Amino acid sequence: MSGYLVRRALQAIAVLAAMSLLVHVLLALMPGDPVDLMASGDPRMTAADLQRLRELHGVDRPVLERYAAWATAALQGDFGWSRSFRRPVLEVIAPRLWNTVLLMGSALALALAIGLPLGIWAAAREGSMVDRVVNLACFASAATPTFWLALLLMMLFAVRLGWLPAGGLPPAGSGLSGGLRHMVLPVATLALVEAGTYARHLRAAMLEALAENHVRTARAKGASRMRVLLVHALRNAMIPVATVAALGFGGLFSGALVTETMFAWPGMGKLIYDSILGSDFNVALVALLFATLLTLLGSLLADIACAALDPRISLAEAGRE
Amino acid sequence: MSPRRGLGRAAIALAATLALLCAAAPLVEAALGLDHEATDLLARLEPPSLAHPLGTDDLGRDLLARLLHGGRVSLLVGIVAATIAAVLGTGLGLAAGYLGGRLDSILMRLTDLVIALPLLALLIVLAAVDLTRLGVPEDVARSPEAGLARIVAITAAFGWTTVARLVRAATLSLRSRDFVRAAVALGASPARVMLVHILPSAMPTVLVATALAVGEVIKFESVLSFLGLGIQPPVPSWGNMLTNAQELIWTAPALALWPGLLILATVATCNILADAAAARMRPGSGAGRR
Numbered sequence: 001m002s003g004y005l006v007r008r009a010l011q012a013i014a015v016l017a018a019m020s021l022l023v024h025v026l027l028a029l030m031p032g033d034p035v036d037l038m039a040s041g042d043p044r045m046t047a048a049d050l051q052r053l054r055e056l057h058g059v060d061r062p063v064l065e066r067y068a069a070w071a072t073a074a075l076q077g078d079f080g081w082s083r084s085f086r087r088p089v090l091e092v093i094a095p096r097l098w099n100t101v102l103l104m105g106s107a108l109a110l111a112l113a114i115g116l117p118l119g120i121w122a123a124a125r126e127g128s129m130v131d132r133v134v135n136l137a138c139f140a141s142a143a144t145p146t147f148w149l150a151l152l153l154m155m156l157f158a159v160r161l162g163w164l165p166a167g168g169l170p171p172a173g174s175g176l177s178g179g180l181r182h183m184v185l186p187v188a189t190l191a192l193v194e195a196g197t198y199a200r201h202l203r204a205a206m207l208e209a210l211a212e213n214h215v216r217t218a219r220a221k222g223a224s225r226m227r228v229l230l231v232h233a234l235r236n237a238m239i240p241v242a243t244v245a246a247l248g249f250g251g252l253f254s255g256a257l258v259t260e261t262m263f264a265w266p267g268m269g270k271l272i273y274d275s276i277l278g279s280d281f282n283v284a285l286v287a288l289l290f291a292t293l294l295t296l297l298g299s300l301l302a303d304i305a306c307a308a309l310d311p312r313i314s315l316a317e318a319g320r321e
Numbered sequence: 322m323s324p325r326r327g328l329g330r331a332a333i334a335l336a337a338t339l340a341l342l343c344a345a346a347p348l349v350e351a352a353l354g355l356d357h358e359a360t361d362l363l364a365r366l367e368p369p370s371l372a373h374p375l376g377t378d379d380l381g382r383d384l385l386a387r388l389l390h391g392g393r394v395s396l397l398v399g400i401v402a403a404t405i406a407a408v409l410g411t412g413l414g415l416a417a418g419y420l421g422g423r424l425d426s427i428l429m430r431l432t433d434l435v436i437a438l439p440l441l442a443l444l445i446v447l448a449a450v451d452l453t454r455l456g457v458p459e460d461v462a463r464s465p466e467a468g469l470a471r472i473v474a475i476t477a478a479f480g481w482t483t484v485a486r487l488v489r490a491a492t493l494s495l496r497s498r499d500f501v502r503a504a505v506a507l508g509a510s511p512a513r514v515m516l517v518h519i520l521p522s523a524m525p526t527v528l529v530a531t532a533l534a535v536g537e538v539i540k541f542e543s544v545l546s547f548l549g550l551g552i553q554p555p556v557p558s559w560g561n562m563l564t565n566a567q568e569l570i571w572t573a574p575a576l577a578l579w580p581g582l583l584i585l586a587t588v589a590t591c592n593i594l595a596d597a598a599a600a601r602m603r604p605g606s607g608a609g610r611r
Binding site: 015019023026027028029030031135136139140142143144145146147148151152154155159247249250251253254257258261262269272273276277284288291292294295296299 | 328433434436437438439440441442443445446447449450451454455536540543544547548560563566567570571574577580581584585586587588589592593596
């Protein structure tokens with residue numbers, strides 16, 4: 001187990017290093033350079049000032065040289081300064097990282113709470129009306145653009161009915177219920193587009209599991225229908241679902257980015273989007289790296305869940321190949 | 322007729338209708354006397370009428386005509402990018418599945434990695450890259466065609482993973498079949514075995530995976546365009562038609578309805594088609610011919 005974790009950690013470091021280099025090169029290709037932006041904010045700057053600023057920030061040096069300088073500083077814990085927030089990058093990112101984890105975690109929990117029972121229900125009544133409706137709903141859920149669902153929910157619950165706020169964080173001092181009210185729409189949006197995938201995969205896996213010998217034996221021994229479904233079949237059927245979840249964290253983060261942007265939820269996704277559009281490249285780079293770390297951690301957790309569910313999978317061997 | 326088959330047929334009908342209508346957008350426009358580019362500031366946000374079957378948008382442009390033209394763009398991007406992704410993914414999947422070994426494990430690691438990345442964030446970075454800094458002339462970089470080509474390139478560059486995984490799985494099962502082993506025994510080169518013997522049998526899988534990829538690409542295109550980083554106005558796409566809709570949800574909710582509904586229908590259609598085709602390919606699933 002510890003060997004496995006070490007291997008995964010090394011992989012993650014390699015991925016982050018590659019990612020930081022790639023994004024660094026890409027960010028150098030963005031329109032506008034930081035010094036021009038500073039100059040546009042201060043009309044008194046002269047050409048000589050600009051040149052000095054360029055040298056100070058190293059904008060005039062080659063990309064790889066700048067990357068090396070950034071990486072050296074980053075390894076010492078200095079991730080740079082945010083131009084638009086006028087604070088160190090890490091201070092900008094920390095609260096937003098928590099907001100995103102909160103959003104993604106709640107949405108994933110809700111998606112599983114909706115998707116898994118539906119998948120079991122559909123599999124238990126294969127071919128029935130229920131099965132067909134769930135099947136269609138799953139296709140609809142997987143095909144719905146997240147931003148459009150966000151728009152619809154906003155239109156219905158915030159504009160038409162006025163039940164829930166259309167976005168943002170609760171004002172300070174509004175307490176737990178105020179916080180929850182602001183979370184409802186973003187979490188529901190993200191959960192609804194994710195739920196279909198889980199329901200579909202669980203249904204397919206349940207059908208497969210229900211046809212297995214041990215399930216037939218359980219039935220023959222007189223186990224109740226519920227017991228067969230929830231105890232004997234479900235455990236095996238959860239394995240492919242855990243695999244889907246492990247591979248799904250990248251997609252979940254993409255969904256979170258859209259949801260955060262739509263509902264003005266101050267999380268990592270919105271931060272990445274805003275900082276790229278606002279040319280705050282120090283923030284964009286580090287936020288992207290943290291987002292990558294987040295999705296890698298998510299898949300690691302799901303892999304561990306997979307191994308816990310399936311005694312045939314040994315983590316010690318899984319990483320080796 | 323099994324329900325799944327019925328759904329599959331409905332999907333084919335819907336796909337054909339949508340594709341035909343969008344492809345024939347200029348004809349439909351001419352027949353109905355509409356123009357997707359003509360603005361009419363005196364007729365902004367009009368409700369549906371005879372002159373404008375679905376009403377007009379915030380600049381007084383006809384909504385139906387823009388939806389059809391937007392569909393042309395969205396479908397074109399989806400099909401072209403998915404085809405490129407399919408060719409790429411098929412090549413990688415064949416090589417990984419047939420040659421196996423180190424190559425296989427590296428390719429599959431790479432696939433898992435691409436899937437695990439926060440892809441949309443990366444696509445946003447790619448979409449924001451200034452093409453002139455790569456040596457593309459200013460006027461070319463700002464043209465609508467360059468915008469199209471860019472979105473096709475970046476969605477294709479990340480859209481190959483599903484195809485590669487599915488084709489690899491198909492190749493693995495085909496590799497040990499007698500006709501393939503006979504070809505190997507007769508001295509066929511690996512390239513010949515892959516392209517002449519395995520690929521034709523893996524073609525149904527490739528098509529299923531391509532249909533899935535079309536849906537995926539259309540979703541990515543729509544969200545990038547919505548965020549202002551994909552297809553640029555005034556060229557309409559279903560995604561960028563929704564950009565303004567967000568500010569108009571108080572005054573004109575209908576504007577937000579149609580483009581999203583069409584994206585939903587198109588992507589669902591692709592997925593249902595792929596699912597129905599995959600069910601037909603599975604032996605003994607009861608959905609086969611017979």
